[in-house]
Amino acid sequence: MAREEAMVFVMYGFTYLTALAWLTGLTADGSVLPNPEKLLSRPLRREQEVNQQLNTSALNTALAFEPYRDLATSTAAEQQQHNILFSPLGLASALVLLSRVSGAESRSQALQALGLAADATQQSVDATLSALADLQRSLALHEGGGVQRAESAAGTGAGIGTTPGEETGEEDAGNTSDAYDGPEGRNDTEGGVHPGGQLRVWSSLHVDGKPSLDYNSFMLRPQPTSAFNRSFDTLMKDLEASDKLELTNYVHFKGRQPFERRHTVPRSFQLNATASVDVAMMLGDDSLEAMMLYDTNCSATVVRLAHSERLASLLLLPKAELQPLEDCLSDARMSFWRSNLKPGRAEIRFPKFQLRKSYSLESLLRKSGVSSVFSHLADFSGISQKTLKLAKAPHEVMLEVEETEYEDRGRPDIMLDFSVPPRITFNRPFMLIIYDDLTGLVLLMGRIIDPTDV
Template sequence: MKSALYLCLLLLGLQVQGQLKSNLNDEQQEQETAHFPEDHSQAEGENSPHVKIAPSNADFAFRVYKQIREETGNKNIFFSPLSISTAFTMLSLGARSNTLSQLHKGLAFNLTEMEEQEIHAGFQRILQLLNDPHQEDQLNMGNALFIDDRLKLLQKFLDDVRSLYYSEAISTSFQNSPEAIKEINKYIETKTHGKIVDFLQDLDPNTVMVLVNYIFFKGYWEKPFSPLSTRDADFMLDAKNSVKVKMMQQNKHFNIHRDKKLSCWVVEIPYKGNTTSLFILPDEGTMKQVEDALLKDTVSSWLKSLDYRQIYLDLPKFSISGSYDVRSLFEKMGVTEVFSDHADLSGVAENALLKVSKAIHKAMVDVSENGTEAAAVTLIEIAESAEFPPPPLIKFNKPFLMMIIDKSTDGVLFMGRIVNPTAKEE
């Protein structure tokens, strides 16, 4: 019987609340746009590790999105690719041989283009940038290891997760399972400012470690929607069916792009600070076409093509969530060995055969007049073993896509598809 190792990853983000600000200069100044992986090389040099891994992280994000789409069908989607990639990349510090190779491939890292050390240095820099105390918004990311007294971690693994991922190491007695669960849930609740409560429900009797990764973001729209302009409106689920939503409205300048080839509108709605959002509105009947084209090159092209224009913008208030079996997603993406009895995680601990037995992820998003509130949780259980016409009306009253991007790291914090703003998680 092998003992079990949980890797519990928690991501919490995007809490936005606050006062409306003056917009006297909003229409007079061009807004800074987000830069996707290949466009961000000027910040610290294209050879900076976090710049080098950004394209891989983007490829991973869109690959996971498409895998989720296959499994969910025509339902809402919302998840955090950064949570999942950070989790498994940190785990890869202890992976060896084919298990490590599969993880690298699944995470879209090509070791002919970068060294393994650069990958981890890239995530180290992402953590530094996301935790910058001087940024205008509040954006924090961190990690913790809850380690059973019976498990002897290899010193190198412990040193690496501390120095590269700034992970805390917390001694925990998993033989007292209820107390261990209580301790971990308290940590998660504290780090996520009460947004994720009682996340961990049970532990495998042989659990020897739990790893937690969290992200918390609190920001504000640069141009808040006035609640006085919000009205009831129809959101078209399809050609024949609709639901009632609270539709927010603005008539201001935004960075927008009309992709004629893919038949969609792209609107950037920035937050104060280094975070922005992209809302993509496909024409009726073109959602699949746009989703199929979701690649880093496509999004990079959109961002390069943004024009600062006055528009009439309608955007619904919505709150959705989604839960995903990351193990199933990874296995269908070809990452299988880390979940099997053949897993080689010998770089984690002494005299322990480990494997990932469970990996789950949950995320939620709430969009309102002042901004966006989003949270996500990933749990990995490891067991031993051009020129525009007059201001267009861009009305998000039918299924659309959204991304939330951190501009300092080019990281896709969250992404999703909203097909029914009123749907509750099943």
């Protein structure tokens, strides 16, 4: 009886990660949480209050900048010429799951990578995990529109056994408009914000070799959680005949930039000193006000463009080679950029592209101190007393960057300015950091060496 109760607790640990409890209104002990619609209507917590629960600097360092540096300085010569894309938010999602199913050592490693001290109290642990689940849920639900918003919720593994409308509290879940309807049911384009962010995150644990949700299914199905609905019974049964587990971690972000589609034209992108490719280059003319700066220490131009009210991108264009900029990366440098960006007008050209990358969670997390769960001594006593091995742990991320649907055909008169606006053209290798503007947490980051290499 005690063992059965322990198993049930672990299963609810899985759903804790995916914020199922928030969306279904049930807690692990069966009590009822506040109505999800009321939760959605709560005003966002101030950044200071959020950071009291999330050690954003530690998270960014361990899950964003350190893994990026490892990927960028790979000893394989060919790797130096490749695109890089991964998701620190996806890594955090996987770590929360691992912390729920692992024994003491692996759990401690996972929690430390999430910014918790080794001697953290259970209260601190619960607060951090709760804040991460709340953040993931908030971003998934608020940064999309209509059916896309429902898919975002489904992508986190939320809302099992419910319809998309029930998951999100949306009455018009069938709305397929690409534009995001703001609080007043209108397109909010004030302040240079042209909404169009769609974020989905998915993490799950299952027996290796058994049918599971692959990335293509994750992308195509509006509710990729039906298999997860029976994962507890299935996992327990499958473990009777297997000792191998697989942890899947998928992330998708579709970000529409504030450019009009009619201005997109083919242009040359310089890969290196001798090679170039043609890409579809978007244009933001000098009527668009952006936040920008030139960092002399990193020899790079930094441009901030908003995807929505919360999600934004830092676009980093080095003056020459990319490596000095990569060497400059840190959480402190990112904070400097965010604090010193100034509004200005510029003609911005940026490539339209789609990029998908896959890595092993082991390779991304080992340098962050998470190693025991991937070894032959892995302890999964949270779900079984038998010796289990994590056979596979893929981390797959897709990023789509395109124009908004929005076209300003009725622009107000603009005062004549006879000065020549600066031109910022991303026609050579650059970097990007997609982050939550409320907390400063990095959600995706990478470098684009070749925007045509999908």
